[in-house]
Amino acid sequence: MPGLVAxxxxTLVTLAIGTWGLRVSRTTSDFFVASRSVRPGLNASAIGGEYLSAASFLGIAGLLLVGGADMLWYPVGWTAGYLMLLVLVAAPLRRSGAYTLPDFAEARLGSRTVRAACSLLVVGIGWLYLxxxxxxxxxxxxxxIGAPEWAGPLVVGAVVLANVTSGGMRSITFVQAFQYWLKLTALLVPAAVLVAVWWGDGRPGSRLADADWSVPVAEGGGLGLYATYSLIIGLFLGTMGLPHVVVRFYTNPDGRAARRTTVVVLALLGVFYLLxxxxxxxxRVYGAGLVDDGSDVLVLELPRLMLNGTGGDVLTGLVTAGAFAAFLSTSSGLAIAVSGVLTQDLTSRWVAERNGVGAFRLAAVVAVVVPxxxxLMIRNVGVAESVGLAFAVAASTFCPLLVLGIWWRRLTDVGALAGLAAGGLGAGGAAILTLAGYAPGGWLGAALALPAAWSVPLAGAVMVVVSLATASREPVHARRFLVRLHTPESLAR
Amino acid sequence: MVERVRVTGPPRHTAAGRGAGRLGDVHQQTPIGDVYLRSLLREQLGLAARVIGLVVLTLGALPLVFHLWPELAARELAGLPVAWVVLGAGVYPLLLLLGWRYVRRVERNERYFADLVGSAGESVGLAEADDVTGTGSGVDPGDPA
Structure with a gap:
């Protein structure tokens, strides 16, 4: 019952904020990037709200319970990804003035083909994440609430669709900011109460000191070392290539604000991931049975395991609310990013030129219904692991494209295309095989389940080598474009 | 409510760039402009590389350290296993500190660049005088960077 109320x-609050946003959403720019007027504090909360998905809220705690300290790399990587984003792409990306990743690629390389490849990847990564x-x-x-498992995707899909089509990015900014604080509260308050309960029970916890559970490297010698480093590479470098994260950077007023936003995001994520x-x-102390039971329910079940009666019910309601907020905010952000790309490259050709908002709404329907x-058709993939695959694909495609595009003048369209193909087919193929249930043992299995350690260097190397081989195709405006990316706004205006 | 400005998308089918602005030298690809840009790029990229290097040396070394000395896992810090303390909590202040210091340094580099472009444009006389003083404003003259 408390779960249903939560x-x-x-859902009601999310829809209310979304509707309130509708009244101030007027132009296409409002829908896509909130007219570029979002302050760092609000924008950072929104990024945090958008980024902390079901994987962070439910998946991590369960993975830690089952897998131990080597799973700590998930939250660490999801946070450190923002540091990589900050030092390599944040301000230049904002100054590029593009709405989306395909916009950036086309403006930088002057190629419609690279644009199309990037659009394809945004949609693919977005769906893999959704x-x-x-x-x-x-x-x-x-x-x-004991609902059948098909109900969740339908309910969340419907709410996301209503929200995205009614208000677009601007209202979503408020929704997302609200949801960061909701998620933090929903995890922090029960954690504080449960720790107090544990303290009152006389601090049982000798098993915490179990050494096997406290090794931050995966098991299996060299194979475990590969798995851990591959996970780290994928998570650290994948963040900058996630379409729903990148689109948020365009809502900053300027490059300087983009950087400051990122630092606030580092703080907000750091606080959340302590929980x-x-x-x-x-x-580990109270829920030994959960280890075999499917780890994703740990956060939802723990309050009832530790507390009886009303207290347990209220806390269960709170974590349920937080988990639901996690799906809503992340899926809304991804749906926006995917529909933005679909609008520009697909539906705006079908809907009359003047009706940009209509085209966006049509694209949103496609973006939500497919995943x-x-x-509903795919079953039982661990939430955090499959999100990890989306990161690996992003790290193997957009990360080299952005880093080379921003810092290296000699990147060519052919080089970018070859690198995107190598990284996208490599990591994407591995992701699809893994999701399809193909899991051979040994090195091949590790290379497919965690492809980033080979696919990221491969994509980068292909981009550089092919660009050098096609040096005559260096865009004529490459130099001027780099000037714009790296020049502080105080000079450029 | 923040003041909102209507913004349109970038020109998608023309060569990018917003035309020669106040950046005179840098935009017009004069040798001296080239030197400015290269030095700014090298400075910013070097800064990014130092931050990444620090992360690799600290965080990146952890799996290898625990792989080589597995007995470390049994060590305790403040009553908890050391890996949980370091990766579960200690990492986040480190990341925040690195990010905060990076932003301070990178903004200092940009102020220095703005200062350099402004004053050099004045002496070479390529940019209009009004523009140059306009760009120079807001730069702290006492900044040692």
């Missing part, structure tokens, strides 16, 4: 409340969100929604609704290990530690259907 889900309904979160599927586990919708699956997580199914798990949550099932655990909270999942607490749940994992308590889960909902996929989530």
């Amino acid at each position: 889900v309904v409340l979160v 599927i586990p969100q919708f699956e997580g929604a199914g798990i949550t609704l099932h655990a909270a 999942p290990p607490v749940y994992a530690g308590l889960g 909902v259907v996929a989530a």
Whole structure:
């Protein structure tokens, strides 16, 4: 019952803020990038709200409980990814003046073909990321109110669609900012209460000191070392290539604000990620049965395992609300990014030129319906692991494209295309094989499950070598474009 | 409510760039402009490389360290296993500190660049005098960078 109340409340508040945003959304620019007027504090909360997905809220704690300290690399990598983004791309990306990743690629390289390849990748990565969100929604609704597992994807898909089509990016900015603080509260308050309960029980916890559970490297000698480093590379470098993260940087007023926003994001994520290990530690003491039971329900089940009666119910309601907010915010952000790209490259050709907002709404329907259907058909992929695959694909494609495009004048369209193909086919193929359930043992299995360690260097090397081989195709405006990316706004205006 | 400005998308089918602005030398690809840009790029990229290098040396070394000395996993810090303390909590202040210091340094580089382009344009006489003083404003003259 408390779960049902929580889900309904979160949905209503989300829709209310979204509708309120509708009244101030007028132009296409409002829909896409909130007219570039979002302040760093608000924007950082929105990025945090958008970024902390089902994988962070539910997946991490469960992975830590089952896998131990080597899984700590997930939250660390998801945070450190913003440091990489900050030092390599944040301000130049904002100064490029493009709306989306395909816009950036086309402006930088002057090639419609590279643009099309990037659009394809944005849609692919977005959907790869959306599927586990919708699956997580199914798990949550099932655990909270006993709904059948197909209900979650449908409910979250419908709310996201209503929100995205009614207000676009501007209202989403407020929704996302609200949801960061909701998610933090929903994880922090139960954690504090449960730690107090644990303290009152006389601090049982000798098993926490179990050494096997405290090694931050995966098992298996050299293979484990490869797996850990591949995970680190994918997560650290994948953040900058996630379409829903990148589109947020265009809503900053200028490059300087983009940097400051990123620093605030580092702080907000750091605070949030202190909490999942607490749940994992308590889960190890109180929830031994959960280890075999499917780890994604740990956060949802722990309050009831530790507290009886009303207290347990209220806390369960709170974590359910947070989990639901996690699906809503991340899926909304991804849906916006995917529909933005679909609008520009697909639906605006079908809908009359003057009706830009109509084209966006049509694209949003496509962007949401496809992954909902996929989530209903695919079953039982761990939420955090499949999000990790989306990161690996992003790290193997957009990361080299952005870094070389921003810092290296001699990148050519052919080089970019070859690198995107190498990284996209390599990491994307590995991701699809893994999702399809193909899991050979040994080195081949590790290379497919965690492709970043080979696919990122491969994509980068292909981009550089092919660019050098096609040096005559260096865009004539490359130099001027780099000037614009690196010149402080105080000079450029 | 923040003042909102209507912005349109970038020109998608023309060569990019916003025309020669106040950046005179740098935009017009004069040798001296080239030197400015190269030095700014090298400075910013070097700064990024130093931050990444620090992350690699600290965070990046951890799996290898625990692989080579597995007995470290049993060590405790403040009553908890050391890996949980370092990776579960200690990492985040480090990342925040690195990010904060990076922003301070990179903004200092940009102020220095603005200062350099402004004053050099004045002496070479390529940019209009009004423009140059306009760009120079807001730069702290006492900044040692």
